[in-house]
Amino acid sequence: MTIDEREVKRKQRILEYAKESGNISKTCRHFGIPRSLYYVWRNAYRRHGEIGLKRKKPVPKSHPNQTPDEIVEKILYLRHKYHLGQSRIMWYMARYHQMRVSDATIYRILKRYGVSRLPGKVGRRKVHTKRYNKRVPGHHIQMDVKFLIFKDKQGKKFKRYQYTAIDDATRIRALKVYKRHTQKNAIDFVNYVIDKFPFRIQQIRTDRGHEFQAGFHWHVEDLGIRHAYIKARTPQLNGKVERSHRSDQEEFYQLLSYKNDVDLTKKLAEWEQFYNFARPHGAHHGGTPYESLRDKLL
Numbered sequence: 001m002t003i004d005e006r007e008v009k010r011k012q013r014i015l016e017y018a019k020e021s022g023n024i025s026k027t028c029r030h031f032g033i034p035r036s037l038y039y040v041w042r043n044a045y046r047r048h049g050e051i052g053l054k055r056k057k058p059v060p061k062s063h064p065n066q067t068p069d070e071i072v073e074k075i076l077y078l079r080h081k082y083h084l085g086q087s088r089i090m091w092y093m094a095r096y097h098q099m100r101v102s103d104a105t106i107y108r109i110l111k112r113y114g115v116s117r118l119p120g121k122v123g124r125r126k127v128h129t130k131r132y133n134k135r136v137p138g139h140h141i142q143m144d145v146k147f148l149i150f151k152d153k154q155g156k157k158f159k160r161y162q163y164t165a166i167d168d169a170t171r172i173r174a175l176k177v178y179k180r181h182t183q184k185n186a187i188d189f190v191n192y193v194i195d196k197f198p199f200r201i202q203q204i205r206t207d208r209g210h211e212f213q214a215g216f217h218w219h220v221e222d223l224g225i226r227h228a229y230i231k232a233r234t235p236q237l238n239g240k241v242e243r244s245h246r247s248d249q250e251e252f253y254q255l256l257s258y259k260n261d262v263d264l265t266k267k268l269a270e271w272e273q274f275y276n277f278a279r280p281h282g283a284h285h286g287g288t289p290y291e292s293l294r295d296k297l298l
Contacts, residue, residue: 004054004055007053007054007055008050008053008054011041011045011053012045012050012053014027014031014033014038014041015041015042015045017030017031018038018042024038041053067101067105067109071093071099071101072109074093074097074099075089075093075101075106075109075110076109076110076113076115078092078093079110079115080115081255082250082251083118083250085118086103086106086107086110087103087282087286088280088282089103089106090102090103090106090286091280091286092280094286095278095280095286133168133169133283134168134169135169135296136169136202136296137167137169137170137172137199137293137296137297138167138169138197138199138200138201138202139168139169139202139203140167140168140169140202140203140205141165141166141167141168141193141197141201141203141204141205142165142166142168142204142205142206142238142240142241143163143164143165143166143189143190143193143204143205143206143212143238143241144163144164144206144207144238144241144242144245145161145162145163145164145181145186145209145211146161146162146164146245146248147159147161147181148160148161148162148177148253150258151258159181160177160178160179160261160264161177161178161179161180161181161185162175162176162177162245162248162268163175163176163177163178163185163186163189164241164244164245164248165189165190165193165197165204165241166240166241166244167197167199167289168240169292169296170289170290170292170293170296171240171244171281171283171284171289171292172197172198172276172289172290172293173244173272173275173276173289174189174192174193174196174197174272175248175268175269175271175272176189176192176268177261177264177265177268179261181211182211183210183211183212183213183215183216184215185211186211186212186216187215187216187219190204190216190219190220190223194223194225198293199293201225202225202226203225203226203227203228204220204225204226204227204228205227205228205229205230205237205238206227206228206229206230206238207229207230207235207238208229208230208232212227212229247275248271251279252267252268252271275289276288276289276290277289277290
């Protein structure tokens with residue numbers, strides 16, 4: 001018989017003695033226990049039987065370091081709604097809700113609720129690729145096109161094309177949507193980028209798509225900007241613009257209900273503004289692209 005079993009038997013004998021004698025005070029004096037403890041045992045036995053008489057580890061009713069329910073709800077909302085990782089959730093909580101929560105605490109909450117893993121598979125970089133960061137704003141601009149597919153009111157699919165440019169050093173971006181995927185639109189977009197970016201552009205890197213061929217190439221060169229092509233079938237060499245397209249999909253387009261091109265252009269401009277001035281960025285440890293630009297210019 002174990003110690004716990006002996007303890008249960010002892011408590012049962014005390015309860016039986018009190019029942020037979022009909023005098024609780026006498027029973028407590030005989031066994032040397034307080035009346036309050038006797039009533040605790042009796043009530044536990046009536047509710048749960050022998051299990052109620054087993055010794056339990058003392059557990060406080062409240063934990064002073066427990067994360068408040070309000071914070072837990074916001075963490076789970078950001079995870080389910082935007083599929084944010086624990087670090088970005090931490091930055092969002094601090095920047096927009098003035099709630100300081102460590103990434104370790106966020107991870108434990110996500111694990112407790114069974115959402116510690118994001119949906120989908122994460123691809124692996126090829127061995128020959130190498131991460132890098134330019135230090136001078138404008139030294140290296142990556143440019144690419146994201147294909148968009150929408151449905152009209154009749155359910156018919158149609159395409160739009162998001163032209164994207166991102167500065168390697170600061171991650172400042174310029175976005176614009178076109179109906180057609182042409183060199184003419186690529187030339188119009190590069191002019192838009194030059195007017196949009198608050199620094200001089202030295203080089204633009206693109207893939208070898210038809211929209212970036214001779215007409216686009218010589219237009220850029222005539223502007224005094226070097227145009228370089230990445231190696232064929234290596235989109236990872238333009239990895240920053242490719243990664244930004246994934247952010248567009250997860251944080252913008254999956255929440256968007258297409259109405260018309262005017263509404264799309266307006267909302268994309270708002271997203272561009274938010275991305276550049278307000279969205280916490282992993283490369284800047286929670287800072288924004290324009291905060292990074294400010295720090296580099298100081």
